[in-house]
Amino acid sequence: MKKFADFALRLGREIECTHVNCFQAAPEMNTAQHVHWDQLHINCIESGTGICIVNGHAWRLRQGNVHIVLPGETHEYKVSKNKPYRSCFLHFRWTGPVPPELVRQLTIPARERRDFFRILHALSDLNGELSSGKELIRNGLLMQFLGMLIGYAENSGSAPFGKEIPCGELYPVIRQLTGPPFEYPGLDALAESVGMSRRKLTSLFRKVTGKSVKQYYLQNVMRHAESIIHSGEFRIADIARQCGYSNCQNFLAGYRKFQEEKMSDK
Numbered sequence: 001m002k003k004f005a006d007f008a009l010r011l012g013r014e015i016e017c018t019h020v021n022c023f024q025a026a027p028e029m030n031t032a033q034h035v036h037w038d039q040l041h042i043n044c045i046e047s048g049t050g051i052c053i054v055n056g057h058a059w060r061l062r063q064g065n066v067h068i069v070l071p072g073e074t075h076e077y078k079v080s081k082n083k084p085y086r087s088c089f090l091h092f093r094w095t096g097p098v099p100p101e102l103v104r105q106l107t108i109p110a111r112e113r114r115d116f117f118r119i120l121h122a123l124s125d126l127n128g129e130l131s132s133g134k135e136l137i138r139n140g141l142l143m144q145f146l147g148m149l150i151g152y153a154e155n156s157g158s159a160p161f162g163k164e165i166p167c168g169e170l171y172p173v174i175r176q177l178t179g180p181p182f183e184y185p186g187l188d189a190l191a192e193s194v195g196m197s198r199r200k201l202t203s204l205f206r207k208v209t210g211k212s213v214k215q216y217y218l219q220n221v222m223r224h225a226e227s228i229i230h231s232g233e234f235r236i237a238d239i240a241r242q243c244g245y246s247n248c249q250n251f252l253a254g255y256r257k258f259q260e261e262k263m264s265d266k
Helices: 004-012 110-124 134-154 169-179 189-192 196-207 213-231 236-242 248-265
Strands: 016-024 039-048 050-054 056-059 063-068 075-079 086-093 105-109
Touching: 004 134, 016 110, 039 110, 050 063, 056 063, 086 110, 105 134, 110 134, 169 189, 169 196, 169 213, 189 196, 196 213, 213 236, 213 248, 236 248
Parallel strands: none
Antiparallel strands: 016 086, 039 063, 039 086, 050 056, 050 075, 063 105
């Protein structure tokens, strides 16, 4: 499992862990289908059950599971009605290429779960601005957590990224459409990039994501626009350029439509 070890070491050395959140989910506390282009999630299930649907593939979440969602993946969480999970989420601000052939789901041995979740609960208490001493403690706990994951990966029978999910051939397209930078190359170019016909690409893409290729792309563009508009750091013209628009009016029309659709879905 050298690839997983390299991945975990990169998390420890180069990738920032921005937040650790331990919480008890409410029954049927489901999320909408969404995507993060610059975040990686590690979800550790302390108790209970649920499902995570990643690019159309459902992963069952049970006590002792560790589940990884990579940047650019469409995903949603569904919590069991009768046995809602208690979970610890780790959020990493991702940069660089997404790792291929990565084990997606690990199992924590029952004898180690108490110590494993003790580390996660301690990490959840160390979010935000920290003193130098607390920062060192947090880094030490994070290294211990990642070291344990490497050990679990070595004993894991879970299928790797790109093999368990039946539509892994779409990943190059999905990554390209989640940006930034944003540039829509057209269906023909996208189909050619993965060796498919235009018809096969559009059919498979809708099956996996529930959206057309263009709908998926525009949704990611507007979610990115929404995040930087709320930051208040950029002019509308600059935001339009970041989102691949040369015309501010076209950008604003698309953004208004996106907001209206969001309101109608509530």
